[in-house]
Amino acid sequence: MELTDRKKQILKVVVESYIETAEPVGSKAIVEKMASRVSSATIRNELADLEELGYLEKPHTSAGRIPSPKGYRLYVNELMEKHALSLTETEKINAAMQGKMAELDQVISKAGQMVSTFVDYPTFAAADHKERITVKRFELIPVDDGSFIAVVMLTDSRVKSQVLPLQLPVDKEELPPISHLLNTHFTTITTGEMNTRLMNLSDQVTGQWFLLISRVVEYAGDLVQEAGRQEVYTSGASQLLKFPEYQDIGKAQELMSFMVDNKEDLPLPQSDAPMQILIGPENVSAALKDSSVVVASYDIGDHMRGLIGVVGPTRMDYATVAARLSYFAENLTRMFGKKQLPLKEDDQNE
Amino acid sequence: MELTDRKKQILKVVVESYIETAEPVGSKAIVEKMASRVSSATIRNELADLEELGYLEKPHTSAGRIPSPKGYRLYVNELMEKHALSLTETEKINAAMQGKMAELDQVISKAGQMVSTFVDYPTFAAADHKERITVKRFELIPVDDGSFIAVVMLTDSRVKSQVLPLQLPVDKEELPPISHLLNTHFTTITTGEMNTRLMNLSDQVTGQWFLLISRVVEYAGDLVQEAGRQEVYTSGASQLLKFPEYQDIGKAQELMSFMVDNKEDLPLPQSDAPMQILIGPENVSAALKDSSVVVASYDIGDHMRGLIGVVGPTRMDYATVAARLSYFAENLTRMFGKKQLPLKEDDQNE
DNA sequence: GTTTAGCACTCAAGGAGAATGAGTGCTAAT
DNA sequence: ATTAGCACTCATTCTCCTTGAGTGCTAAAC
Numbered sequence: 001m002e003l004t005d006r007k008k009q010i011l012k013v014v015v016e017s018y019i020e021t022a023e024p025v026g027s028k029a030i031v032e033k034m035a036s037r038v039s040s041a042t043i044r045n046e047l048a049d050l051e052e053l054g055y056l057e058k059p060h061t062s063a064g065r066i067p068s069p070k071g072y073r074l075y076v077n078e079l080m081e082k083h084a085l086s087l088t089e090t091e092k093i094n095a096a097m098q099g100k101m102a103e104l105d106q107v108i109s110k111a112g113q114m115v116s117t118f119v120d121y122p123t124f125a126a127a128d129h130k131e132r133i134t135v136k137r138f139e140l141i142p143v144d145d146g147s148f149i150a151v152v153m154l155t156d157s158r159v160k161s162q163v164l165p166l167q168l169p170v171d172k173e174e175l176p177p178i179s180h181l182l183n184t185h186f187t188t189i190t191t192g193e194m195n196t197r198l199m200n201l202s203d204q205v206t207g208q209w210f211l212l213i214s215r216v217v218e219y220a221g222d223l224v225q226e227a228g229r230q231e232v233y234t235s236g237a238s239q240l241l242k243f244p245e246y247q248d249i250g251k252a253q254e255l256m257s258f259m260v261d262n263k264e265d266l267p268l269p270q271s272d273a274p275m276q277i278l279i280g281p282e283n284v285s286a287a288l289k290d291s292s293v294v295v296a297s298y299d300i301g302d303h304m305r306g307l308i309g310v311v312g313p314t315r316m317d318y319a320t321v322a323a324r325l326s327y328f329a330e331n332l333t334r335m336f337g338k339k340q341l342p343l344k345e346d347d348q349n350e
Numbered sequence: 351m352e353l354t355d356r357k358k359q360i361l362k363v364v365v366e367s368y369i370e371t372a373e374p375v376g377s378k379a380i381v382e383k384m385a386s387r388v389s390s391a392t393i394r395n396e397l398a399d400l401e402e403l404g405y406l407e408k409p410h411t412s413a414g415r416i417p418s419p420k421g422y423r424l425y426v427n428e429l430m431e432k433h434a435l436s437l438t439e440t441e442k443i444n445a446a447m448q449g450k451m452a453e454l455d456q457v458i459s460k461a462g463q464m465v466s467t468f469v470d471y472p473t474f475a476a477a478d479h480k481e482r483i484t485v486k487r488f489e490l491i492p493v494d495d496g497s498f499i500a501v502v503m504l505t506d507s508r509v510k511s512q513v514l515p516l517q518l519p520v521d522k523e524e525l526p527p528i529s530h531l532l533n534t535h536f537t538t539i540t541t542g543e544m545n546t547r548l549m550n551l552s553d554q555v556t557g558q559w560f561l562l563i564s565r566v567v568e569y570a571g572d573l574v575q576e577a578g579r580q581e582v583y584t585s586g587a588s589q590l591l592k593f594p595e596y597q598d599i600g601k602a603q604e605l606m607s608f609m610v611d612n613k614e615d616l617p618l619p620q621s622d623a624p625m626q627i628l629i630g631p632e633n634v635s636a637a638l639k640d641s642s643v644v645v646a647s648y649d650i651g652d653h654m655r656g657l658i659g660v661v662g663p664t665r666m667d668y669a670t671v672a673a674r675l676s677y678f679a680e681n682l683t684r685m686f687g688k689k690q691l692p693l694k695e696d697d698q699n700e
Numbered sequence: 701g702t703t704t705a706g707c708a709c710t711c712a713a714g715g716a717g718a719a720t721g722a723g724t725g726c727t728a729a730t
Numbered sequence: 731a732t733t734a735g736c737a738c739t740c741a742t743t744c745t746c747c748t749t750g751a752g753t754g755c756t757a758a759a760c
Contacts, residue, residue, distance in 0.1 A: 137493075139491050139499070139501075141489050141501065143487075143503075149489070149501065149503065149509050151489075151491065151499065151501055151509075151511055153493075153499065153513070157513055159499050159501075159511040159512055159513055160511065161501055161509040161510065161511040162509055163503070163507055163509055234610075235611065236611055237606075237610050237611070238603055238606040238607035238609075238610050238611050239607075239611075241599050241602060241603040241606065242603065247599055249591050249597055249599075249602075252591060252599075252602075253588055253591040253592065256587075256588040256591065256606075257588035257589075259588075259610075260584075260587050260588050260609075260610045261585065261586055261587070261588050261589075
């Protein structure tokens with residue numbers, strides 16, 4: 001059987017109507033929304049065909065039709081009209097993005113928050129490192145006899161610091177040579193290598209030095225570890241509850257517990273394309289089997305990619321969400337992608 | 351009318367039964383759980399009295415009784431038996447607390463998480479500063495011609511740092527005197543005062559210096575501002591959905607949106623006492639009018655107090671929650687309260 | 701060979717009673 | 731003061747019925 005233009009037209013009407021109302025769509029309703037004047041009986045014949053082809057489903061015999069995941073897929077691929085943003089919409093987005101997204105750590109989560117409020121769906125946000133993060137530079141600052149500050153700069157230009165206390169007093173004069181040693185031997189390597197080098201060092205320096213160095217290396221190791229771990233932020237999760245498909249508390253709780261309490265376990269889709277739409281069962285995660293996700297990615301500096309996913313029922317308003325999300329992602333890349341901003345200045349080729 | 355011992359006894363049975371089952375409690379069920387052998391008719395008379403006194407309520411004429419907020423209050427104040435933790439419970443808590451709570455920033459949120467998983471209710475966590483936080487020390491580290499690292503140590507011993515880029519190149523030699531200037535003029539003062547001093551400085555130093563200093567002061571100002579702002583963390587919010595009282599999606603969403611998306615707006619109860627129970631309408635926040643909160647506080651260092659609140663329906667298991675929470679809070683104070691740990695070493699009396 | 705009118709059929713949703721049963725309040729006897 | 735007993739209330743559940751939206755099929759019309 002063939003998928004005629006009229007069948008596609010009908011499928012489009014069904015999808016869009018169902019997205020709007022969450023109610024099964026009947027033949028009569030379709031007639032009214034169609035350009036060409038045909039009778040409801042004709043539509044019914046076409047609907048039967050579309051169902052046989054797998055694009056539509058019936059909740060029960062005497063209900064209208066709802067789109068199947070395959071139906072949504074066709075809609076998204078071929079039928080959906082690229083929704084252009086209105087001037088007021090772009091203005092609102094631009095205004096929102098003016099805000100203070102200076103701190104790199106905050107960019108990712110803030111971006112997710114903004115998208116969530118703007119598309120009216122829950123979102124998750126994360127960042128992918130293209131390369132492994134290591135320590136780029138150490139610096140030690142004396143505080144008093146019993147403690148000092150360790151400053152650790154990572155390859156992604158983030159700088160972390162903490163007061164580290166010591167059992168033994170340390171001479172201020174000794175800190176510069178120690179940090180020199182750290183910089184020459186403990187940068188650009190993995191935590192594993194750090195530990196081996198630390199072991200090798202144990203009989204080459206005084207116990208005093210060794211103690212201090214191992215404290216710093218431990219701290220740096222934690223940082224590298226933590227930086228490598230994918231931090232996932234979510235925003236607007238409570239909006240899920242407003243959708244009729246999550247009125248069933250069981251369904252709601254399943255997804256909700258992922259979104260708010262087990263963000264780490266959310267399997268993030270790989271993002272080769274700038275934008276990707278995952279419909280229902282296309283999601284790997286079982287918790288998302290009845291939901292859809294629209295994911296976009298954007299550049300952060302030269303070595304990181306931010307990821308924003310919009311989560312909703314399969315009946316999500318793909319056209320609007322996709323339009324707004326991609327506009328956001330493009331602007332984020334524009335703002336943070338190049339190494340022009342306060343965020344980033346890798347000078348590895350020095 | 352008087353509140354006899356038997357009435358109290360009955361009230362206790364009603365509260366505990368209702369906490370367990372979430373079903374109105376009838377006179378017959380009460381008889382079975384009472385020590386003294388009386389008939390259900392007698393209980394009914396007593397129940398009528400208790401209702402008249404405002405301790406109980408009826409959902410409708412032919413249902414059993416449920417406790418009113420006043421009833422819960424009496425229960426919590428007088429009737430509740432202090433639930434002692436079993437050995438396995440304390441062991442589990444102790445084991446959980448061994449974990450890595452080293453980073454001060456993480457202590458607060460981690461504490462909330464642990465309590466949530468341990469009491470099986472959602473929690474919020476925050477920290478209260480007893481004193482205003484200001485900058486304790488500045489340090490500037492050269493990176494390259496175009497940028498430097500600003501290290502800012504706050505009075506609560508947290509150290510924050512960031513790469514700050516500059517338009518003009520800066521001589522490494524100039525950084526020490528600049529940080530000396532910052533340390534003598536911009537520590538221990540409010541952001542407002544920082545700005546006035548910055549203004550005064552404008553015609554006393556070169557434009558070069560001024561630019562650099564104002565970048566640092568701006569950064570420090572943001573930090574102080576941010577440190578002053580109450581950060582609120584929540585954990586386990588999705589557990590709310592498992593309680594029958596939040597099966598009504600409207601109710602659930604109201605509280606949920608506070609817990610996951612507007613944490614900042616959660617009005618935190620003041621914590622003079624080490625532990626406080628707020629029942630239903632005793633909560634100031636309208637969103638919590640039908641819920642109860644058990645709050646405990648613990649010391650972090652000498653100048654901070656952590657706050658953990660357990661959120662649940664008014665039908666919350668006060669005895670168990672209170673016991674576990676207070677055990678946690680005491681241990682947290684033991685772990686972080688004194689200035690012995692990696693966290694804290696204020697030497698203001700030096 | 702489409703298209704359409706017409707009709708029988710299906711089935712969820714909603715409403716009206718009726719039965720059930722848990723629970724009450726009251727009264728009169730203990 | 732307590733209790734047995736009884737009439738009463740009312741949410742819940744079930745059944746039965748109606749309604750109406752929607753379908754599939756057939757036979758005629760285009």
